[in-house]
Amino acid sequence: MFMTTRWMNLGLPSRARRAASAGAMALRARAATAGAVALLACAATAGGCLPGALAAQAPARTTIVMLGTGTPIPDPERAGPAVAIVVDSVAYLFDAGSGVVRRAAAAARDGIPALSAPRLGTLFLTHLHSDHTLGLNDVLFTPWIQGRTAPLELYGPPGTRRLVSGILDGNAEDIAERIASAGGPAAGGERANVHEIGEGEVYRDARITVRAFRVPHSGWAHAFGYQVTTPDRVIVLSGDARANPAIARACNRCDVLIHEVYSDSGFRTIPARRQPYHAQAHTSASELAAIATAARPKLLVLYHQLYFGASDARLLAEVRAGFAGAVVSARDLQRF
Numbered sequence: 001m002f003m004t005t006r007w008m009n010l011g012l013p014s015r016a017r018r019a020a021s022a023g024a025m026a027l028r029a030r031a032a033t034a035g036a037v038a039l040l041a042c043a044a045t046a047g048g049c050l051p052g053a054l055a056a057q058a059p060a061r062t063t064i065v066m067l068g069t070g071t072p073i074p075d076p077e078r079a080g081p082a083v084a085i086v087v088d089s090v091a092y093l094f095d096a097g098s099g100v101v102r103r104a105a106a107a108a109r110d111g112i113p114a115l116s117a118p119r120l121g122t123l124f125l126t127h128l129h130s131d132h133t134l135g136l137n138d139v140l141f142t143p144w145i146q147g148r149t150a151p152l153e154l155y156g157p158p159g160t161r162r163l164v165s166g167i168l169d170g171n172a173e174d175i176a177e178r179i180a181s182a183g184g185p186a187a188g189g190e191r192a193n194v195h196e197i198g199e200g201e202v203y204r205d206a207r208i209t210v211r212a213f214r215v216p217h218s219g220w221a222h223a224f225g226y227q228v229t230t231p232d233r234v235i236v237l238s239g240d241a242r243a244n245p246a247i248a249r250a251c252n253r254c255d256v257l258i259h260e261v262y263s264d265s266g267f268r269t270i271p272a273r274r275q276p277y278h279a280q281a282h283t284s285a286s287e288l289a290a291i292a293t294a295a296r297p298k299l300l301v302l303y304h305q306l307y308f309g310a311s312d313a314r315l316l317a318e319v320r321a322g323f324a325g326a327v328v329s330a331r332d333l334q335r336f
């Protein structure tokens with residue numbers, strides 16, 4: 001129920017709301033099934049409900065917050081690409097586009113304290129295109145200035161260590177001045193423990209397991225999508241990728257598939273010399289429809305939308321022409 005309410009509060013167009021509601025209904029249906037199982041478990045146990053059965057009726061523990069749905073285009077309505085997956089009271093960031101910490105602060109102010117700046121402690125990068133990393137400086141320094149004392153735990157492709165080293169080196173005077181200032185932050189919280197990753201499980205704690213898988217993206221040697229498993233959701237993020245079979249394998253009836261996309265009709269209007277690049281780098285709406293049909297997510301969320309002049313309604317129509325499931329074209333700060 002809460003999911004529908006959130007979407008309605010955002011004033012989505014009725015079509016988007018219907019699609020979102022369809023996704024919510026699917027998730028609620030699953031919750032109802034879990035509840036029925038819980039009741040049976042209670043009835044079968046003379047001494048009362050099993051702990052596991054109680055857990056099945058617990059409120060959702062996972063919230064996805066679309067911090068930034070943008071692209072390299074400086075759309076004032078869309079921050080650079082960044083997604084937060086919040087489990088219980090802990091936030092995990094995926095990509096750090098321009099504006100990421102301010103969008104996180106907006107979500108924190110709106111009831112998700114896990115996204116307050118000092119608590120941004122873990123970040124996964126899909127690849128090193130600058131639209132996905134321009135906010136890395138922000139995630140390194142702003143939380144530190146606001147009180148984070150531990151280094152950022154940072155997972156990313158080979159090259160991430162060099163990027164961080166350059167950022168720290170370039171900001172050496174800022175760092176030194178702040179540490180030396182009266183009451184300033186302690187040294188260390190501005191740094192990162194960098195984990196350069198390959199395919200497979202890259203992170204696990206009591207709340208979340210993160211598995212990286214390779215995706216083809218233009219000329220990049222290392223670009224990843226992520227499959228994230230929490231206590232109550234399986235979420236797959238495409239990162240930036242042209243159409244490929246790894247997405248459907250990773251999703252395989254997942255709860256939420258968050259996928260980049262460009263408009264087929266918009267694509268036909270861009271200069272011919274630029275079309276090959278985008279076809280090699282990104283996924284068209286019609287290609288995504290085929291991927292989603294194979295992947296069968298309970299909810300498909302579009303982000304990193306490249307409209308190329310097409311409307312949002314047109315983009316959604318292009319996806320829906322080939323995909324019968326629930327789909328939402330995400331906007332910044334939307335939650336799922």
Ligand SMILES: [Zn+2]
Nearest residue numbers: 071129131240
């Ligand atoms: Zn991008």
Ligand SMILES: [Zn+2]
Nearest residue numbers: 127129217240
């Ligand atoms: Zn990219």
